[in-house]
Amino acid sequence: MELVEARQKFIETWGKLGSEWGINRTMAQVHALLLISHEALTTEEVMEALSISRGNANMTLRDLISWGLVEKQHKPGERKEYFFAEKDAWTIAKQVAQERKKRELDPLLKVLNELSEVKGNEKDPAYKTFKTSVKGINKLSANVNKTLETMIKAEENWFWGSILKIFK
Amino acid sequence: MELVEARQKFIETWGKLGSEWGINRTMAQVHALLLISHEALTTEEVMEALSISRGNANMTLRDLISWGLVEKQHKPGERKEYFFAEKDAWTIAKQVAQERKKRELDPLLKVLNELSEVKGNEKDPAYKTFKTSVKGINKLSANVNKTLETMIKAEENWFWGSILKIFK
DNA sequence: ATAAATTTTCAATAATTTTTGAAAGTTTGA
DNA sequence: TCAAACTTTCAAAAATTATTGAAAATTTAT
Numbered sequence: 001m002e003l004v005e006a007r008q009k010f011i012e013t014w015g016k017l018g019s020e021w022g023i024n025r026t027m028a029q030v031h032a033l034l035l036i037s038h039e040a041l042t043t044e045e046v047m048e049a050l051s052i053s054r055g056n057a058n059m060t061l062r063d064l065i066s067w068g069l070v071e072k073q074h075k076p077g078e079r080k081e082y083f084f085a086e087k088d089a090w091t092i093a094k095q096v097a098q099e100r101k102k103r104e105l106d107p108l109l110k111v112l113n114e115l116s117e118v119k120g121n122e123k124d125p126a127y128k129t130f131k132t133s134v135k136g137i138n139k140l141s142a143n144v145n146k147t148l149e150t151m152i153k154a155e156e157n158w159f160w161g162s163i164l165k166i167f168k
Numbered sequence: 169m170e171l172v173e174a175r176q177k178f179i180e181t182w183g184k185l186g187s188e189w190g191i192n193r194t195m196a197q198v199h200a201l202l203l204i205s206h207e208a209l210t211t212e213e214v215m216e217a218l219s220i221s222r223g224n225a226n227m228t229l230r231d232l233i234s235w236g237l238v239e240k241q242h243k244p245g246e247r248k249e250y251f252f253a254e255k256d257a258w259t260i261a262k263q264v265a266q267e268r269k270k271r272e273l274d275p276l277l278k279v280l281n282e283l284s285e286v287k288g289n290e291k292d293p294a295y296k297t298f299k300t301s302v303k304g305i306n307k308l309s310a311n312v313n314k315t316l317e318t319m320i321k322a323e324e325n326w327f328w329g330s331i332l333k334i335f336k
Numbered sequence: 337a338t339a340a341a342t343t344t345t346c347a348a349t350a351a352t353t354t355t356t357g358a359a360a361g362t363t364t365g366a
Numbered sequence: 367t368c369a370a371a372c373t374t375t376c377a378a379a380a381a382t383t384a385t386t387g388a389a390a391a392t393t394t395a396t
Contacts, residue, residue, distance in 0.1 A: 001282065001283070001285075001286050001287075002286075003286055003288050003292075003294065003295055003298060006283050006286040006298065006302075007298060009279065009282075009283060010283055010298070010302060013276065013279045013280075013283075017272065017276055019190070020190050020271075020272055021189060021190050021272075022187070022188050022189050022190040024383085024384070025384090026384075026385085035301045035305075036294075036297055036298045036301050036302070037294075037297065038293040038294055038296065038297035039293075043342085043343080052385075052386090053385060053386045053387065054343085054344095054386085054387075054388095055344080055345075055346085055385070055386060055387065055388095056384080056385055056386070058343065058344065058345090059344085059345090059385095062344090079341060079342065079393080079394070079395090080341080080342065080343090081342085081343080087297070087300065087301050087304065088304060089301075089304035089305045089307065089308040090304075090308060092305075093308060103188075104185065104188055104189075108181065108185055111177065111178075111181045112181075114169065114177075115169070115174050115177060115178055115181075117169075118169050118170070118171055118174040119169075120171045124171075125206040125207075126171065126204075126205075126206055127171055128206065129204055129205065129206035129255070130171060130174065130175060130178070130204045132255065133203045133204050133255050133257075134174075134178060134204070136255065136256060136257040136258075137203075137257045137260075139257065140257040140258060140261060140335060140336075143334060143335045143336075144335065147334065147335070163331065166311060166315065167308060167311045167312065167315070168308075168311075192353085192354070193354090194354075194355080211372085211373080220355075220356090221355060221356045221357065222356085222357075222358095222373085222374095223355070223356060223357065223358095223374080223375075223376085224354080224355055224356070226373065226374060226375090227355095227374085227375090230374090247363080247364070247365095247371060247372065248371080248372065248373090249372085249373080
């Protein structure tokens with residue numbers, strides 16, 4: 001396979017994967033493009049490479065920055081902004097995990113904690129099932145949350161550190 | 169908070185979470201409804217509870233079955249089908265992980281393996297960056313894959329078994 | 337202060353995804 | 367064999383989500 005074709009396929013595959021996981025396809029594609037670019041690209045170049053509009057490119061790049069996956073660069077003497085992606089797979093994964101935790105897991109836990117406290121008649125099977133199910137999900141979510149926190153905070157932690165080496 | 173209100177909120181929250189993770193909102197809501205129902209429900213009851221059409225309810229329930237999260241039940245002497253959800257949070261999580269692995273991770277790995285083998289000029293920075301990035305993602309994905317396989321196959325495995333107890 | 341270069345915004349439009357509902361299909365019991 | 371009970375299908379419609387593009391805002395150099 002030729003590099004040009006392979007690049008195309010990577011962008012397409014990454015975009016598809018993103019959309020299966022609730023990430024806008026274009027955003028995943030822009031990320032893919034930057035991942036396989038050895039130097040930082042301008043908005044113009046991103047627009048060109050993926051045939052997307054200026055508005056779309058701009059918003060998408062800002063989103064990627066807010067996810068901590070891309071950063072702006074400035075070249076001396078140049079006015080325009082360049083965009084560059086973190087390339088290390090482990091760092092990307094950590095960043096995505098951290099962001100999703102903040103955006104989704106933390107709010108979920110807040111709701112589950114509330115719902116775990118609903119009062120009712122212990123004899124009522126509807127009440128019992130609700131409570132048991134919600135508590136079960138709450139507990140698992142809380143454990144995932146705690147683990148992510150530990151992992152993110154202290155990769156040096158002797159225990160998690162050695163587990164995580166499996167993935168690197 | 170009243171049980172009726174709490175149930176409503178749980179269904180809404182689970183639906184939102186699903187859609188953030190690329191799962192159709194209605195499907196997540198039907199799942200939520202069954203999760204907090206102490207007995208199996210008919211298509212009719214699901215339609216009623218969530219105000220959705222027969223076609224939608226039918227397709228969604230079939231999908232949930234294909235994800236291994238819901239099963240059909242038959243009551244003696246009754247003609248219609250009843251649907252019941254697995255309630256244990258850990259079993260649900262395992263099931264979802266296994267399904268997503270099969271549907272998404274395995275196909276991804278196939279592509280990444282292909283792309284890792286693209287030939288080109290080692291002096292070309294575009295080629296070098298492509299190769300390095302793709303290989304990095306490939307390696308991480310392969311490790312995640314292997315770990316999931318191990319986890320799914322042998323929960324009894326002394327090593328993973330003890331790690332997984334953290335989550336249960 | 338001016339204007340060229342660049343980035344951002346956002347209402348309108350387009351594309352995609354989901355849902356509906358009625359018709360077709362299937363199963364079961366009499 | 368018939369028909370009632372129930373399930374499945376799928377083309378059309380609705381809802382949602384993403385994209386465009388031109389105007390407004392901002393930045394920078396002179």
